Amino acid sequence: MAMEVELEPMAASIGVTVPVLRFLLCFAATVPLSFLWRIVPRCLPKHLYSAGVGVSLSYISFGLSSNMHFLVLIMIGYSSMLLFRPRCGILTFFLGFGYLIGCHVYYMSGDVWKDGGIDDxxxxxxxTxxxxxxxxxxxDGLLKEEEGLREAQWKYRLTKLPSLVEYIGYCLCCGSHFAGPVFEMKDYLDWTEGKGIWSKEAKGPSPSPYGATIRALIQAGFCMALYLYLVPYFPLSRFTEPIYQEWAFWKKFGYQxxxxxxxxxKYYFIWSVSEASIIISGLGFSGWVNSSPPKPRWDRAKNVDILGVEFAKSSVVIPTVWNIQVSTWLRHYVYERLVQSGKKPGFFQLLATQTISAIWHGVYPGYIIFFVQSALMIAGxxxxxxxxxxxxPSMANAFVFLNFAYTLVVINYSSVGFLVLNLHETLAAFGSVYYIGTILPILMILLGKVIKPRRPARSKAQKEQ
Structure with missing residues (x-):
């Protein structure tokens, strides 16, 4: 209670609630705490440190109930692996998602976040x-490569059960616990044990994370400053105000x-801080660039390419530049696993993947509409x-610009549902611009069925590639 009173003036000065400020302080603390991880001895001490810091930050941010929820999910995952290995993947998928949906419904998390609150x-x-x-x-550790394992499945398979301490350390690792990015258990174990690209035998000396960390922190500061500057001018409440309905089409569209x-x-800020935290710990290291001299890559921590999002030439590239690690997870554990052997993926796999993403975010009509829209947007x-x-070539550039303009229109139109969440508000906002962002993708898909382009001739070198 005393802490709440002490934080009230600071929270008021930056325009957030005390719970949000408490979360932000713990979130920022992941950077120095991840730095300290570097000096903790390998293996068991590192696992204990990861788990202990994760539990402590969760308790300070959200209270005891958060750790109880985490414990339930951890027990679901570990018990499934311990008792039902041949079906542990699909079992954890449904039980884990089921529990997460229950938490979304209980907390009504979307409304809490929309109103400036925070929960776990x-x-x-x-x-999850x-x-x-x-x-x-x-x-996958039960299978062999010739049994149809994809490259990612073969790379990340686990041939033996992690210990409970290793598992909890992986689940609650402080660098990614609050906001991601998601990473693989195999990479976590190699990192904590100094194996793979983190071993002394790996190419080059141990890379310095400080330059990349500073870059990520500067990026985070810029993103937060721009967000705080813009948000008073473009509040979401404006969509339900009478003045919005009085505007002309182009003004409404511009406001959307x-x-x-x-x-x-706001998301760029959060992911930039997480990126700094993962990089400073060393886990963000993902290998060396083939250059002279070799340069370290920090892709494992990267969750967004800001310029890639804002200047995307095609909707297809959005999943590769926005929430990158979750998009990668969806590709490996949903999209690719829905494709039958010997067949190509189609619209069904795309729609199913986007629907799972919507449910993962929360049980709100706005989320469902946004991700269904995303499937249509990508198909168009x-x-x-x-x-x-x-x-x-002389005409191709015109279609490059058309795809860029199409993506710009549809992604910002669709994001309204993600932001307002309520069905009535979403449909009212869409209707105010005559559903242009829904009609365009459907029109492109239908035209693509009717006007089928001839396949361009490819050179022998292209075919071999």
Missing amino acids: TGALMVL LKIISCSFNYN YMSGFTARW SRAIYRWQQAMA
Whole structure:
């Protein structure tokens, strides 16, 4: 209670609630605490440190109930691997998602976040993906490469059961516990034990993380400053105000664009801080660039490519530049596993993947609408790209610009549902611009079925590639 009173003036000065400020302070603390991880002895001490810091920060941020929720999910995942290995992946998937959905409903997390509050469902979302991936990897450890394992499955499979201490350390690792990024159990074990690219025998000396960490922190500061500057001018409440309905089409459309643009900088800030935390610990290291001299890569910690999002030439690339690690998780554990052997993925796999992503975020109509819209958006963008490929170089550039403009229109229109969440408000906002962002993708998909471009001739070198 005393802490609440002491934090009230600081919270008021930056325009947030005390619970949000408490979370932000703990979130920022992951950076120095991850730095201290570097000096902790390997193996068991590192696992205990990861678990202990994760439990402590969760308790300070959300209270005792958060750790009880984490314990339930951890026990679901570990018990499934211990008792039902041949089916532990699918079992953890349904039980873990079921428990997460229950927490979303109980806390009504979307409304809490929308009103400027905070709860532990964000951390539960990250934990759910971790326990599911670990269970699938342990299940894959029973199989052999010739039995149809994909490259990612073969790379991350677990041939033996992690100890409970290792498992808890992985689940609650402080660098990614609050907001991601999600990473694999195999990488976590190699990192804590000094194996693989973290071993002394690996190429080059141990890379310095400080330059990349400082870059991520500067990026985080810029993102938060821009968000705080823009958000008073583009509040979400404006969509339900009478003045919004009085505006002309282009003003409404422009406001929708700026609302989505503004909201993204909050996520850029959060992911930049997480990136700094993962990098400073050393886990963010992902190998060396083939250059002279070799340069370290820190891709494992990267969760967003800001310029890639804002200047995306195609909707297809959005999952590769936005919430990158979750998109990778969805590809490996949903999209690819729904594709039958010998067949190509289609719209069903895309729609199913986006639906799972919607449910993972929360049981709100706005989330469902946004991710269904995303599936349509990507499918429409693919149709434009096929036309572009069939065009002569002089005409292809026009279709490049068309795909860029299409992506710009549809992504910001669709993001309104993600932000307002309520069905009535979402449909009212969409209807105010005549559902342009829904009609365009459907139109592109239908035209793609009717106007099928001829396949461009490919050189022998392209075919071999």
